[in-house]
Amino acid sequence: MTKKTYQLETLACPTCVTKIETVLKKTAGVDQSEVLFNSSRVKVSFDEATIDSEAIKRRIEDLGYKVVSVK
Numbered sequence: 001m002t003k004k005t006y007q008l009e010t011l012a013c014p015t016c017v018t019k020i021e022t023v024l025k026k027t028a029g030v031d032q033s034e035v036l037f038n039s040s041r042v043k044v045s046f047d048e049a050t051i052d053s054e055a056i057k058r059r060i061e062d063l064g065y066k067v068v069s070v071k
């Protein structure tokens with residue numbers, strides 16, 4: 001399992017957290033995801049055989065949240 005942290009631009013409200021988590025939970029290959037509202041970070045653990053980091057980043061950005069950095 002691979003773990004990455006995606007730094008987003010400042011999240012405006014807690015609804016964003018639910019929105020991102022809901023989509024990531026339904027994404028094939030994603031094992032766990034957690035959105036940290038205060039730091040505007042998304043922590044994801046995923047199976048690289050099924051999905052790569054770039055696809056997860058795109059998934060988040062498709063929702064309208066810009067990913068500033070990934071580590």
Ligand SMILES: [Cu+2]
Nearest residue numbers: 012013015016
């Ligand atoms: Cu919001």
